[in-house]
Amino acid sequence: MNLTDQLKDQMKDAMRAKEKVRLGTIRMALAAIKQIEVDTRETLTDEQTIAVLTKMVKQRRDSIAQYEAANRPELAAVEAEEIRVIENFLPTPLTEDEVATIIDATIIEVGAASMADMGKVMGALKSKVQGRADMSAIGTMIRAKLK
Structure with missing residues (x-):
């Protein structure tokens, strides 16, 4: 099963469990993947999907830094939760x-x-x-x- 299929299965599980943050984050990831597939007119490989998810994590880390600088911890917490959801689909980090x-x-x-x-x-x-x-x-x- 490729990574996109895993995302779709996890989206269904999140819907059943009524986990709004997880569901929204997975939908956002699938939308980003679909956008690239439409733009390039080809199906993304797992490596390309990992690159998309890595970019999403990096964007959220940048957002957390900006929210903390602006004294908005509640928004930083939302971004941190999204990072935790996305990281479930990334390979285990290297030491x-x-x-x-x-x-x-x-x-x-x-x-x-x-x-x-x-x-x-x-x-x-x-x-x-x-x-x-x-x-x-x-x-x-x-x-x-x-x-």
């Missing part, structure tokens, strides 16, 4: 040690020696850690290793 191991292996794999090779490393890493680690944190770790 920092696992990320470091993957970065080291990728640096050796692409033969990176300096900061000029950072783009190669990031490109090779993206598919390996998509949805399982924060790419900005990975970028920081790569910079530290490629000095």
Whole structure:
């Protein structure tokens, strides 16, 4: 069963359980996926769906920061709840040690020696850690290793 089908099944379960936040969040995710499918005229793979969900989590984290800066904790709480729902459909996050191991292996794999090779490393890493680690944190770790 692909990820979109899992989302649809969970949407039905949320409807039966009358879980409004979960239902709304899943519907929002399915709408974002459908919009991309309509725009590109192709069905998204699980990797592409994970990319969409990861982007949604990132947007919500940015919103939480803005709501907290504006002293609106009730809105930040809603965004945090949406993140929890979306993260149920993402692969389990990698630990920092696992990320470091993957970065080291990728640096050796692409033969990176300096900061000029950072783009190669990031490109090779993206598919390996998509949805399982924060790419900005990975970028920081790569910079530290490629000095």
